[in-house]
Amino acid sequence: MATQFLIGAMNQTNTPPNTTLTMNDIGKNVTSLWRGMIGDIVWAAKAIKGAALQEINTYQAVKFGTVGTFVKPSNKGAAYDLSASADSMNLLDDVLLLNQDADAGNGAETVTVAGADYVTTGNANDTIILKDLNFRVLDGGKGGRHLEIARGFQY
Secondary structure (H helix, E strand, O other): OOOEEEEOOOOOEOOOOOOOOOHHHOOOOEOOOOOOOOOEEEEOOOOOOOHHHHHHHHHHHHHHOOOOEEOOOOOOOOEEEOOOOOOOOOOOOEEEEHHHOOOHHHOOOEEEEOOOOEEEOOOOOEEEEEOOOOOOEEEOOOOOEEEEEOOOOOO
16 A cells, blocks of 8 residues: 655654755655555655645555545546535545546537546646635647636635
8 A cells, every 4th residue: 555655754753844955855754664555656845735645645645545435437528526525624535537548538528517626637738617616627628628617606
């Protein structure tokens, strides 16, 4: 199981925050024995907290598929409504990765989002419709993009 490994954060290692570290220092001065593979290394001069920690956790959750509901791309030009759950209290709600599907990501898809959704679109002229501003990531990919505000949108 992969996890984040922070070097320099006082709650993770015995290394003072302003110590210069190199790749040879990975695994040294840790407070407990590390077993397993290291999925990512995050270098920080001080403890990571707040929005920065949330971004790291979001990146890793998508990378390792640990939280959120992963929506399977269907076909070119499909419409995806991710707004049914609209969960903004958890790290991720729905995850749609159209840029990783050879067929589905190359049509003119329409994606409706609400809640803590994570969406990457493909190479075509896609439309993303916002029902709220609680999304985590909206990546438009390489094609032309249309961002619309849904009717009845309130913020």
